[in-house]
Amino acid sequence: EPEVTQTPSHQVTQMGQEVILRCVPISNHLYFYWYRQILGQKVEFLVSFYNNEISEKSEIFDDQFSVERPDGSNFTLKIRSTKLEDSAMYFCASSERGGVGGYTFGSGTRLTVV
């Protein structure tokens, strides 16, 4: 069964550093998303991406965050100047159409900011 692949599975970074989280969505999917889950809290939407541009973003997704599809297969989330409160699981997801039929999530990257 096709899956969304995320790397790395765990990243530790120093406060103030920049991190890039990487995702390979399912190949025939056109819509891509990033979500995060702070330990013990609900999964929260960050951003959706379609046709090489952001289609929707949440209040969480401020200037500290950016997304990019650098080539035909990868989808990245960059977090600049990381803060302790950025520590969370970050999930990439993709969907064939705009969420019709559901979204497939990756296994996540656990980001720890120290």
Next chain:
Amino acid sequence: QKEVEQDPGPLSVPEGAIVSLNCTYSNSAFQYFMWYRQYSRKGPELLMYTYSSGNKEDGRFTAQVDKSSKYISLFIRDSQPSDSATYLCAMRNGNSGYALNFGKGTSLLVT
């Protein structure tokens, strides 16, 4: 009022029991409803996807949506120890955007 409310549990049931998991929501614009299963430190795995009121069955799972009451349920028949996980309801607006709104999840333990 939170948009999506879900009792976090934990819910503990014996093997073979019927499990009922529920969510309520406040936004009448939500039109698409999903249930995800999440194992510890893993990504959510889609179990059920519905977009209309009524029941949808898939194997041991039945999803139920009541839009008039803003209430959705997931039933698991003949529960197995492998069903032990956190179950997340998720829903999204039918008119604009693709962002999912998640419940906090219900932790289920089947023993």
